[in-house]
Amino acid sequence: MTDHRIILLCVIPLAAGLISIALINRKALSRLVGILSYTLMLGLSLSLLLKITAAPDSESILVSQMGGWTAPFGISIVFDSLSGLLICAAAAVGLGAYVHSFSVISPVTERRYYHPLMQFLMFGVNLSFLTGDLFNLFVAFEIMLMASYALLTIGGSKAQLSQAYKYILLNVLASTIFLMAAGMVYGMFGTLNIADLARIVAEHEAANKELPAGFKSLAVMFLLVFGLKGAFFPLWFWLPDTYYTVPISIAGLFGGLLTKVGVYTVARLFPLIFASDGTSTILADGTMLGGTSPIIQTILIVAAAFTMFLAVLGAVSQHHVRRILSVHVISQVGYMVFGIAVMTGNALAGCAFYMIQHMVVKCALFLCCGVMEKHAGTDDLDKLGGLLKRDWFLGVLFFIAAMSLVGLPPLSGFFGKMVIIREGFFEGMWYLGVIGLVTGAITLLSMLKIWSYGYWNPDQAPTTNKPEAVKASCKPAYAAITLLVVCALFLGLGAEAVYKVANRAGEQLDNPKHYITAVLGDDAYAKVDELIDERIAQEPAGPASADGESLTLVNPEEEATP
Amino acid sequence: MSSSILRTANGIIFPLTLLFALYMALKGHNMPGGGFIGGLIAAVALVLYRMSHGPDAMMRLMPVHPRVIVAMGLGIAALTGVVPLVFGEPMLRSIAPYISLGVGDPVHLPSALFFDVGVLLVVVGVSVGMIVRLGEEVEDE
Amino acid sequence: MTMVLAICVAVTFAVSIYLMLGRELKGVAMGVFLLSHAANLSILAMSGSPMMTHAQQEAEVAAENGSHAHIVDSPLMKDPPILASQYANEQPLATMVDPLPQALILTAIVISFGVMAFLLTLLVVTNRKTQTIEVADLAEEARKA
Numbered sequence: 115m116t117d118h119r120i121i122l123l124c125v126i127p128l129a130a131g132l133i134s135i136a137l138i139n140r141k142a143l144s145r146l147v148g149i150l151s152y153t154l155m156l157g158l159s160l161s162l163l164l165k166i167t168a169a170p171d172s173e174s175i176l177v178s179q180m181g182g183w184t185a186p187f188g189i190s191i192v193f194d195s196l197s198g199l200l201i202c203a204a205a206a207v208g209l210g211a212y213v214h215s216f217s218v219i220s221p222v223t224e225r226r227y228y229h230p231l232m233q234f235l236m237f238g239v240n241l242s243f244l245t246g247d248l249f250n251l252f253v254a255f256e257i258m259l260m261a262s263y264a265l266l267t268i269g270g271s272k273a274q275l276s277q278a279y280k281y282i283l284l285n286v287l288a289s290t291i292f293l294m295a296a297g298m299v300y301g302m303f304g305t306l307n308i309a310d311l312a313r314i315v316a317e318h319e320a321a322n323k324e325l326p327a328g329f330k331s332l333a334v335m336f337l338l339v340f341g342l343k344g345a346f347f348p349l350w351f352w353l354p355d356t357y358y359t360v361p362i363s364i365a366g367l368f369g370g371l372l373t374k375v376g377v378y379t380v381a382r383l384f385p386l387i388f389a390s391d392g393t394s395t396i397l398a399d400g401t402m403l404g405g406t407s408p409i410i411q412t413i414l415i416v417a418a419a420f421t422m423f424l425a426v427l428g429a430v431s432q433h434h435v436r437r438i439l440s441v442h443v444i445s446q447v448g449y450m451v452f453g454i455a456v457m458t459g460n461a462l463a464g465c466a467f468y469m470i471q472h473m474v475v476k477c478a479l480f481l482c483c484g485v486m487e488k489h490a491g492t493d494d495l496d497k498l499g500g501l502l503k504r505d506w507f508l509g510v511l512f513f514i515a516a517m518s519l520v521g522l523p524p525l526s527g528f529f530g531k532m533v534i535i536r537e538g539f540f541e542g543m544w545y546l547g548v549i550g551l552v553t554g555a556i557t558l559l560s561m562l563k564i565w566s567y568g569y570w571n572p573d574q575a576p577t578t579n580k581p582e583a584v585k586a587s588c589k590p591a592y593a594a595i596t597l598l599v600v601c602a603l604f605l606g607l608g609a610e611a612v613y614k615v616a617n618r619a620g621e622q623l624d625n626p627k628h629y630i631t632a633v634l635g636d637d638a639y640a641k642v643d644e645l646i647d648e649r650i651a652q653e654p655a656g657p658a659s660a661d662g663e664s665l666t667l668v669n670p671e672e673e674a675t676p
Numbered sequence: 677m678s679s680s681i682l683r684t685a686n687g688i689i690f691p692l693t694l695l696f697a698l699y700m701a702l703k704g705h706n707m708p709g710g711g712f713i714g715g716l717i718a719a720v721a722l723v724l725y726r727m728s729h730g731p732d733a734m735m736r737l738m739p740v741h742p743r744v745i746v747a748m749g750l751g752i753a754a755l756t757g758v759v760p761l762v763f764g765e766p767m768l769r770s771i772a773p774y775i776s777l778g779v780g781d782p783v784h785l786p787s788a789l790f791f792d793v794g795v796l797l798v799v800v801g802v803s804v805g806m807i808v809r810l811g812e813e814v815e816d817e
Numbered sequence: 818m819t820m821v822l823a824i825c826v827a828v829t830f831a832v833s834i835y836l837m838l839g840r841e842l843k844g845v846a847m848g849v850f851l852l853s854h855a856a857n858l859s860i861l862a863m864s865g866s867p868m869m870t871h872a873q874q875e876a877e878v879a880a881e882n883g884s885h886a887h888i889v890d891s892p893l894m895k896d897p898p899i900l901a902s903q904y905a906n907e908q909p910l911a912t913m914v915d916p917l918p919q920a921l922i923l924t925a926i927v928i929s930f931g932v933m934a935f936l937l938t939l940l941v942v943t944n945r946k947t948q949t950i951e952v953a954d955l956a957e958e959a960r961k962a
């Protein structure tokens with residue numbers, strides 16, 4: 115369904131960024147503009163999300179064609195359940211981190227284009243979630259990255275500068291590969307529109323026709339790029355060092371948002387397009403189940419397993435709160451990759467849910483760490499202590515967020531992990547499920563480490579700041595953390611409602627029909643339907659139609675290989 | 677860097693280059709050219725002026741700081757993109773009417789022109805700002 | 818022509834990787850700039866040449882008995898999609914090259930321009946703060962911090 119308002123989600127941060135350039139020396143006004151922009155984004159995305167959740171399937175995807183150029187030629191902007199969920203979460207996280215920064219960021223830094231950069235970062239992030247065009251995705255990534263480079267080096271301390279090169283050079287390298295891969299996609303298929311690509315792949319699948327040579331290498335190139343942005347195993351090494359040096363609010367924003375953009379693109383592109391092997395199974399009810407390329411799936415499985423497990427071990431070995439949290443970002447990304455690797459609708463729904471809860475929770479933890487640093491002047495666990503006595507409110511907030519991250523019921527992490535791990539066991543990936551559970555246990559260990567060292571330990575060191583002074587100066591920070599923790603609680607206690615949206619996101623990722631028809635028009639999927647009908651006519655009693663109704667239990671590879 | 681030959685020659689080169697930049701920017705709608713290229717040429721003119729007359733002279737030539745030019749350009753481009761939304765059209769939708777001036781042929785005036793002007797300003801602002809900034813850094817040392 | 822471009826891409830990549838593996842960030846930055854050029858060249862190589870497209874088109878059309886073959890059926894054919902739908906059997910295709918890859922390259926150039934500016938400024942700032950742009954010294958600096 116066409117709705118031109120969705121592009122406002124990109125226009126709002128752009129406009130706010132421009133306005134705050136003009137207001138560069140007016141602190142209060144630029145803060146007001148920033149808060150207004152995040153709130154508007156949050157409100158607009160929530161209202162659009164509610165609208166498409168209430169709508170029937172055929173109207174559940176909002177599309178706007180830029181400049182009125184029809185789909186495969188112009189740039190499509192698509193707002194479906196997945197992007198809606200992520201944009202809502204991103205706006206909430208952005209608001210939290212932004213408000214939090216008022217109490218930790220230095221006035222000098224603030225004047226160095228901090229406000230516009232925060233807005234331009236959101237512009238890039240929102241555009242990557244919304245765009246329906248591969249090359250536009252590249253551009254969105256670049257906008258986001260440019261803002262993140264600048265935010266990374268904002269203030270320009272020695273540590274920041276020396277760490278920034280790793281991040282910048284790696285991302286430039288990844289962008290180059292992305293650019294080449296996009297060019298190759300165009301050379302191979304003559305289109306860059308994601309829906310059009312999905313259509314072409316679906317037609318190949320329906321006809322059981324081989325995809326062009328080199329398709330798999332393209333898939334691997336994309337996986338490399340997005341894996342680097344999303345910090346998958348073994349491309350994660352840049353992350354902990356980078357997040358260690360930046361101002362804590364920015365670290366919270368990066369930890370919440372940036373890796374998720376990488377994961378999102380994998381979730382968007384791989385089940386629909388790049389994980390396909392050009393075969394399919396026709397189920398009894400006439401729907402098509404696309405085959406999955408075993409190589410790509412294996413890569414994803416290995417990435418998921420190692421990302422989850424090795425990273426959590428790395429986190430246990432750390433002794434600084436910031437480092438523990440940053441390494442945990444990686445470990446949690448492993449669960450999302452797990453969800454994608456399973457590639458059923460339910461698992462993808464779990465992945466979507468996990469992504470948004472992790473954004474909120476992780477950002478909240480980073481922001482708590484910021485206040486802890488204010489109390490103790492350091493994030494070294496040996497020098498922390500007695501925080502619960504000094505500041506019980508912070509303790510409560512931290513505890514809720516930490517337990518959400520670990521995934522204790524009824525908090526939000528539980529519902530994400532439960533669905534993903536259960537799907538893993540259903541689909542015969544029990545090893546991933548086991549690793550997921552063990553990882554969860556070790557996560558608990560490292561969160562308890564922060565808790566016992568930081569909050570329960572007797573107050574040992576003569577800390578730099580008086581509790582009252584910290585509490586007075588950190589009012590925005592408390593507000594921000596409270597906002598995010600309330601969001602996290604809502605995601606946990608209201609998981610049923612959120613899963614309604616997430617399930618639809620999973621369905622849309624699993625079955626490309628709605629996405630394709632929404633972007634390209636109603637008859638774009640006709641050829642696929644024709645081909646499916648032909649195949650049903652040819653093999654009326656195929657092996658698949660016998661047990662076709664148990665959709666989640668069919669293993670596509672076994673069915674597809676003749 | 678500054679020599680009297682360059683300075684004198686620049687008296688002719690500078691206005692001509694700016695004119696050429698304008699020409700390139702305007703013909704861009706149907707032919708090679710456009711705001712980006714026009715902006716680059718204009719930036720080259722300004723940089724050459726900076727070489728011949730010194731950094732201060734060039735900054736006097738700019739009515740505002742380069743960052744303001746960038747912001748203005750982005751603003752104009754974004755505004756051109758947003759206006760169609762008000763009329764229920766998709767963003768960046770452009771119209772290309774022929775406007776009669778009373779004399780001669782009607783003028784082809786696409787709304788994309790405003791977008792191009794925005795691009796031109798951004799490119800001028802970015803290039804000049806970049807060179808000014810890097811130049812300052814190098815000269816300081 | 819494709820061969821020449823392919824060699825160019827290969828050489829540019831080789832030089833840029835060599836530079837990026839250097840010990841000084843100046844060289845690394847130069848490597849980054851060359852890298853984006855290599856990527857742009859490779860897109861140009863992938864966009865194909867107009868004459869070939871037309872010949873292929875005719876062969877396809879002849880084979881399909883006059884009906885216009887869809888792009889999906891021959892993924893190696895690089896029809897400019899907009900042109901192909903309008904002038905399927907007409908002359909312009911023979912002299913026109915697909916404009917879209919060039920638009921992509923232009924966009925990519927602009928972006929790498931921005932990245933270049935940022936990286937150069939960062940180099941200057943780093944040099945001023947730490948008095949060095951040697952990779953090893955910066956790593957030492959990072960370890961201290």
